[in-house]
Structure formats: C-alpha cells, structure tokens
Amino acid sequence: MVTLANNLLSIKSLSGSGTKSEFNYVWLRDNCPCSECFHPDTHERTLVTATIPENIAPKSANINDSVLEIIWNENNHRSEYDLDWLRQHDTSQTFYSDDPAQGEMTLWGNELQDSIPTYDYTDLRTNDEILLAWCEAIRDIGLAIVRGAPLEEGEIERFADHVACVREVIYDRLHNVRATPGAYNAYNVASTSLELKPHTDMPNYNNPPGVQMFHFLVNETEGGMSTAVDGFHVAAQLKQQDPEAYDVLTKVAVPFRMFSSRGDVYSANPMLTLDCSGALKVFRYSNQLAQTLNISTSQMDDFYRAYRKLGKLVEASENMVKFRLNSGDMMATNNLRVMHGRTAYDALTGDRHLQLSYMDYDDVLSRIRMIKKARKHGKS
Numbered sequence: 095m096v097t098l099a100n101n102l103l104s105i106k107s108l109s110g111s112g113t114k115s116e117f118n119y120v121w122l123r124d125n126c127p128c129s130e131c132f133h134p135d136t137h138e139r140t141l142v143t144a145t146i147p148e149n150i151a152p153k154s155a156n157i158n159d160s161v162l163e164i165i166w167n168e169n170n171h172r173s174e175y176d177l178d179w180l181r182q183h184d185t186s187q188t189f190y191s192d193d194p195a196q197g198e199m200t201l202w203g204n205e206l207q208d209s210i211p212t213y214d215y216t217d218l219r220t221n222d223e224i225l226l227a228w229c230e231a232i233r234d235i236g237l238a239i240v241r242g243a244p245l246e247e248g249e250i251e252r253f254a255d256h257v258a259c260v261r262e263v264i265y266d267r268l269h270n271v272r273a274t275p276g277a278y279n280a281y282n283v284a285s286t287s288l289e290l291k292p293h294t295d296m297p298n299y300n301n302p303p304g305v306q307m308f309h310f311l312v313n314e315t316e317g318g319m320s321t322a323v324d325g326f327h328v329a330a331q332l333k334q335q336d337p338e339a340y341d342v343l344t345k346v347a348v349p350f351r352m353f354s355s356r357g358d359v360y361s362a363n364p365m366l367t368l369d370c371s372g373a374l375k376v377f378r379y380s381n382q383l384a385q386t387l388n389i390s391t392s393q394m395d396d397f398y399r400a401y402r403k404l405g406k407l408v409e410a411s412e413n414m415v416k417f418r419l420n421s422g423d424m425m426a427t428n429n430l431r432v433m434h435g436r437t438a439y440d441a442l443t444g445d446r447h448l449q450l451s452y453m454d455y456d457d458v459l460s461r462i463r464m465i466k467k468a469r470k471h472g473k474s
C-alpha cells in the first residue's frame with residue numbers, strides 16, 4: 095500500500111482504484127500537522143521549513159484506519175496525516191485548490207448589456223447571501239450595479255466598510271467627481287464634462303486598488319452614460335489575433351502618474367502583467383495617465399503598433415456595455431481587469447455628483463470566505 099523510493103512516498107488507490115499518489119518527503123515533513131510543527135491556537139507554522147534536512151526520509155510509514163503515520167529519520171519525529179487531507183492535497187494527481195473563494199471568470203463583451211449583475215442596496219445591506227453574490231459577481235464578471243442607495247454623502251465609504259474595508263489612496267478615502275467649476279479641483283478629466291474613455295483607475299500604483307466603486311448622489315444631466323469594457327476579454331482577443339503584440343504589452347513598462355497638490359504617485363509596469371503561470375493578472379489602461387514612454391527607439395514601433403491594436407479593441411462597440419446610472423445608484427468594477435468610463439455630458443442640463451472609493455480585491459475575496467465560513471457554522 096505505502097512504498098518509499100526516490101524521495102517519494104507512494105500510496106496506491108488513495109484517489110481511486112489503480113491510481114498511485116506520490117508525496118515528496120520534504121513537503122510531507124513541512125506539512126506535519128502536529129502541535130509542535132503548527133501552533134495549535136493560531137494555526138501558524140512553527141516548524142522552520144528551511145531547517146528540514148535535505149536527506150529527510152521516513153524510517154517507517156504505515157496506514158492505520160484513515161491516517162498515514164510516519165516516523166522520520168530526524169529525531170524520530172512522528173507525523174499523522176488524515177487520508178482525506180492527503181487526497182485533497184494530492185499534487186501528483188491534480189493542481190489542487192482548497193480556497194473557498196476560488197471562482198471562475200467569465201469573459202464578456204456587449205452581450206452582457208442586458209444581464210449586468212444588478213443588486214438592490216437594501217438587500218445587500220441586510221442579507222449576506224446577496225452580498226456574497228455581489229462579491230462573486232465582482233470576482234467572476236468584474237462589474238456590478240447597485241440600485242437605490244440613500245442619497246447621503248459618504249455612502250460609498252460606508253458601503254466599502256460593510257463589504258470589507260476602504261483602500262486608501264493618496265488623495266482621499268472618498269473622492270468627489272463633479273464638474274462644478276471652483277467647487278472641486280478639476281485636476282483630471284473626470285472633473286470636467288468631457289467624455290471619459292474606458293480606463294482602469296490608479297494604474298500609477300504598483301499595487302492599484304483592486305475594486306473601484308462609485309455612488310451617484312445626483313445624476314440629472316443629459317449624457318454621461320456609464321461604460322465598461324472587460325480588459326481580460328480584449329487582451330484575450332489581442333493574444334489570439336496578434337500574439338506578438340500581446341507579448342510586447344506584457345514586457346514594456348509603461349509609466350503612469352497621477353498628481354495634484356496633495357500627492358504625486360508614479361510607477362512603470364506593463365499594461366498586461368502576468369502571473370507566474372503566464373496568465374494575465376493585472377490589466378492597466380489609462381490613456382490620460384500614461385506618461386512619456388522611456389524605452390529604446392528601436393522598441394517604439396512595436397510598442398505603438400501593439401497599443402494601437404489593443405486600443406481599437408477597447409473602443410470596439412462589441413466589447414463595450416453602456417448603461418445609465420441614476421441618483422442613488424452605485425457601480426463597482428474589478429479594477430485589475432475591467433475598465434470603466436462615461437460618455438460626455440452637458441453640465442448645463444443638471445447636476446452630476448458622484449463619490450468614489452476603493453477596496454482591495456483581496457479583501458473582497460476575504461469577505462467571500464468569511465460569509466461561507468459563517469454559513470458553514472450556521473450563522474449569517
């Protein structure tokens with residue numbers, strides 16, 4: 095049943111008849127669940143991984159009932175592993191995920207127009223199952239609308255604190271967007287009545303806020319429709335149509351900067367940042383905040399060719415949803431993936447004032463885990 099060879103402990107038929115599950119010795123030793131190796135109260139690892147000797151190996155390994163027991167060649171340390179736990183963490187069978195916040199992304203274009211996830215404000219504040227659905231929509235679709243929030247200043251900040259917590263940026267916890275000359279400092283295009291092209295907010299941070307959310311205290315103007323574009327979807331189209339252009343945008347560091355009298359935040363990162371498996375992790379796109387490119391002259395043509403192609407996909411009507419938000423409505427996006435914007439409006443036709451706040455994406459995932467945990471323990 096259990097065999098030992100080549101730094102691997104093998105168990106036959108652990109995950110079904112005929113299969114052979116293999117576990118690395120150092121990995122097993124590193125994950126010994128005993129109270130000497132993991133603090134029983136904090137569940138943090140107390141065993142120092144780097145001190146596990148290279149020649150660590152079981153002196154003996156046996157399965158009794160539903161437990162694998164190992165006596166190690168170092169200090170006769172004894173480890174017990176639940177077979178269910180081994181099954182779930184069987185790296186030789188599958189890449190496992192034991193994250194309850196794990197989701198599945200759906201890429202979208204204009205076909206989302208009539209099915210944008212939309213929630214009622216009061217439901218979200220009073221029912222954690224609906225809040226869970228909202229969090230999951232941010233995770234899987236990257237866009238959600240909330241209707242009917244109170245017309246009170248600071249509501250978006252309170253909402254962020256209800257979901258998770260506010261991610262502060264240099265300017266404010268709460269940011270006002272309004273085109274009233276003199277009332278607010280029109281240091282960027284959002285505070286004018288001009289069109290605001292699809293963009294992600296704050297790409298000038300090395301770690302941009304993961305969720306951007308705003309709330310209309312009033313929206314009575316003609317025009318000023320809200321727009322959104324799935325950046326991961328347009329990136330996937332670019333990759334398929336022109337893999338070289340995609341590659342360029344994963345490698346060229348584009349500098350972004352946002353500054354005012356209160357701050358000056360600058361960083362340079364690729365518009366398409368990949369994770370260690372090569373999958374797209376962060377999409378940055380803000381025409382207005384991009385700074386003078388500082389790359390070698392010989393790279394310029396390739397970069398601008400790639401940028402032009404991506405930009406055309408961003409502007410393509412089949413990739414964009416457009417919707418009206420009224421006074422009291424909120425909208426939120428996964429700001430590491432989905433762009434938002436608005437059409438131009440006529441400031442003479444009425445007042446328009448929104449308040450904006452951010453959260454970190456990790457804190458939304460955290461809320462998903464917490465609601466699921468509470469559900470498991472019968473509380474909500």
Ligand code: OGA
Nearest residue numbers: 271284290295434435436
């Ligand atoms: C912004 C923004 C949207 C709007 O301020 O970054 O995207 O509708 N505003 O004004």
Ligand code: ZN
Nearest residue numbers: 126128130131
């Ligand atoms: Zn131990």
Ligand code: ZN
Nearest residue numbers: 293294295434
């Ligand atoms: Zn914005």
